[in-house]
Amino acid sequence: MKRESAAILLRIFIGESDRYKGKPLYMHIVEMLKAEGIAGATVFRGIMGFGRHSFIHTVSILRLSTDLPILIEVADLEENIDRIRPKLDEVINQGLITEEKVKIVFYDSDNKNKIPVANY
Structure with a gap:
């Protein structure tokens, strides 16, 4: 079965070393999104x-970074x-969020034994 709907795509750009209350920020954000x-x-x-600061972060052996880019x-x-959005504003101190309108095309089988997924 195929379903289509209009939606919003958020891209959240942060650093791997960003933290919120001692936990990696990306983990906190994903857990918050799931809870919401x-x-x-x-x-x-x-x-x-x-x-913003034009410092290159890389996994290169010569310039190994401890703050690689993270995209959610x-x-x-x-x-x-x-x-x-207001909850993200509370936890992100430094980073970038982009937002765009998208069309979601969701494919799902009619198999009743599958794990249920969120409806769009």
């Missing part, structure tokens, strides 16, 4: 990047993204 009932989130660890992608309905 957001449809899904994925964390990507970059192998190289730079940000979140896609959900606009009302759900609007609801969690």
